Amino acid sequence: MLRKIKRKFSISATRLHVRPFVPWYVRWAITIPFIIAAGGLVWWAYDSGLELAGFHRGLAEKELASLQDRVSFLNGENAKLASQVASYERQMQIDRSAMQETSNQVKGLNDENEQLKEDLSFFQNLPLTAGKEGDLSIHRLKVEPNTLAGEYHCRLLLVQDVQQRGKEFQGNLELLVSGYQGGSKVVLQFPQANSPEVAASQLNFKYYQRIDRVFKIPADVKIESVQVRIFEKGSHEPKVQQTVGLS
DSSP, rough: HHHHHHHHHHHHHOOOOOOOOHHHHHHHHHHHHHHHHHHHHHHHHHHHHHHHHOOHHHHHHHHHHHHHHHHHHHHHHHHHHHHHHHHHHHHHHHHHHHHHHHHHHHHHHHHHHHHHHHHHHHHHHHHHHTTTTTSSSEEEEEEEOSSTTTEEEEEEEEEEOOOGTTTTTEEEEEEEEEEEEETEEEEEEEETTTTHHHHHHHEEEESSSEEEEEEEOOOOOOEEEEEEEETTTTOEEEEEEEEOOOO
16 A cells, blocks of 8 residues: 555656646647548549549449430330330221121122022012912921031021912911930920010011021030921911921
């Protein structure tokens, strides 16, 4: 303890430094310019080093701005071209649809023209065959498969005899489809009772009537023959009937 006191107040005691008091803002006011100058010097040295290495910041920034403008321009052009492509695609779809519709119309007109030619040929020869098959006859009966599975098209022409053509015929049409289903013989009737097709099967004409009917059967039924039966209004017996076979 005495040793510590002696050391503190003896000649070997720690020296005391006396400095003038400088406020902190004065110290910062003196230090900050040196820091800024040192930073500027470092930045100048860095920029000079880049230029010595062949990299010019001003030119690089100018080139970057030019590339950004180019990218912006190309993006705008790309958006315009995409809009034009979408417009052309829509127009192509419209044109394709119009062409398909026109093709279907041309096909329909060709079919109708062929049918009219057949009708003309038939009616030109009609006086030669009149009176041979009674006062009502079935002509050009055809039953053909349709595009959909199990669907068939039945076409025929009903003609009244010359002596009966001033008289209006009223009645209905019935189809009897005979075939095999699972090895058993089946007979299907069209139209079925109380179905909406009953009204479409009504007949009303004076001279002739072209009939075009579509009927659908189960896919596992194999048709053997189709019989067309024409009933006069109020009669339960067919006035005329005709059968056509299918291979």
